[in-house]
Amino acid sequence: MALLRASGKHTGDDYDLSAVLGESGEDSGIPHADALIRLAETAIGYDDAATAAAREAAVERMGESALVDAVAIAANFNAIDRVADAIGIPLEEEKAAISADFREELGIDDFGRASLPAAAE
Amino acid sequence: MSTLTFDATPLPIRDDITAALPQVWARIGRPGTWLTARERVAVAAESRNARFCALCAERAEALSPYAVHGEHDSLGELPDEKVEIVHKMMTDPGRIAGHWYEALKDGGLPETEYVEIVGVVACTVGVDTFCRGIGMPPPPLPETQDGEPSGEAVGEANLNRDLAFAPTLDPFVDGPLQKEFFPGGPPSAAHIRRALSSVPDSQRQFWQMATVLYMDGMQMRDFSTEYRAITHAQIELVAGRVSAINQCVY
Numbered sequence A: 001m002a003l004l005r006a007s008g009k010h011t012g013d014d015y016d017l018s019a020v021l022g023e024s025g026e027d028s029g030i031p032h033a034d035a036l037i038r039l040a041e042t043a044i045g046y047d048d049a050a051t052a053a054a055r056e057a058a059v060e061r062m063g064e065s066a067l068v069d070a071v072a073i074a075a076n077f078n079a080i081d082r083v084a085d086a087i088g089i090p091l092e093e094e095k096a097a098i099s100a101d102f103r104e105e106l107g108i109d110d111f112g113r114a115s116l117p118a119a120a121e
Numbered sequence B: 001m002s003t004l005t006f007d008a009t010p011l012p013i014r015d016d017i018t019a020a021l022p023q024v025w026a027r028i029g030r031p032g033t034w035l036t037a038r039e040r041v042a043v044a045a046e047s048r049n050a051r052f053c054a055l056c057a058e059r060a061e062a063l064s065p066y067a068v069h070g071e072h073d074s075l076g077e078l079p080d081e082k083v084e085i086v087h088k089m090m091t092d093p094g095r096i097a098g099h100w101y102e103a104l105k106d107g108g109l110p111e112t113e114y115v116e117i118v119g120v121v122a123c124t125v126g127v128d129t130f131c132r133g134i135g136m137p138p139p140p141l142p143e144t145q146d147g148e149p150s151g152e153a154v155g156e157a158n159l160n161r162d163l164a165f166a167p168t169l170d171p172f173v174d175g176p177l178q179k180e181f182f183p184g185g186p187p188s189a190a191h192i193r194r195a196l197s198s199v200p201d202s203q204r205q206f207w208q209m210a211t212v213l214y215m216d217g218m219q220m221r222d223f224s225t226e227y228r229a230i231t232h233a234q235i236e237l238v239a240g241r242v243s244a245i246n247q248c249v250y
Helices: A002-011 A017-021 A033-043 A048-062 A064-087 A093-106 B015-028 B037-052 B054-061 B080-091 B098-106 B111-133 B176-181 B200-213 B217-221 B232-245
Strands: none
Touching: A002 A017, A002 A093, A002 B217, A002 B232, A017 A093, A017 B232, A033 A048, A033 A064, A033 B111, A033 B232, A048 A064, A048 B111, A064 B080, A064 B111, A064 B200, A064 B232, B015 B037, B015 B111, B015 B200, B037 B080, B037 B111, B054 B080, B080 B098, B080 B111, B098 B111, B111 B200, B176 B200
């Protein structure tokens, strides 16, 4: 999410970061956010019909190459999240500092182990 | 020969993905560093089986998963402690805690095997999620190949035991593995880049997959150029949504 905010700063966009928490994404300021969120949610689930519908919508609005790359990102983070949590990797201090405001605002610090030192016990 | 191929899909899969993922998948079927090929394939199979486990479903609903005891519904190919690791990673990764890892270690599980299991589960998740997402069935399990685990130990002097639950390669030690994995020196050694590094082959296998599915470190931070068919913002939106569902802050 820090990178999402950083990319917005680069382009001069003020993205609504709460889109990652399950809102539709329509007001996030990110093009096709609703389709991407639906694709992300279904790609990591096991509902083939819902995934097919999300895939069709994504192709219709963004094209096949965009679909493939979006699915690749979902696959990567579905895997890398598990690596981070299973090994017990904490956030780097600088990343924790620059993300503290939106982690608190969006309730991200309440996530499971939360990759934060205090939660690692 | 990999059991994974993208020949049948009509979608334009990037060449780097069609090259890397079949290699990563086939590698699961070869002897690892600490696990046999049969154990590695059993870990991949158990990763797929975990979502049908009644104990995991009960734990996922519990306020504390550690208060719920019982037996996993497993395929019977792995010992209980390894089934526990695989199922936990698959069904409730966001609530993995240090005391759980320590209990596994105290029970006799070598930390080296733990890290290798984490790597195999992660590669299985990455491959399966990608395949399902593009409308392909997950590939058949890799064929197992004969041979013994390599036993490639990195040596205690190379390890950092203060960063995470499991040991990681210490980027501040001047060694060949550090040069390979953190070519930019310690500043390039993001914590996630260190995660699997205590088992070098697991590190190589995982990052071969992750780099093509996502981007390399330079591309990730270069907002002036789009390296994929979706923008940096769209990429990070997808990444953030998946991580939120997985309850992962990192």
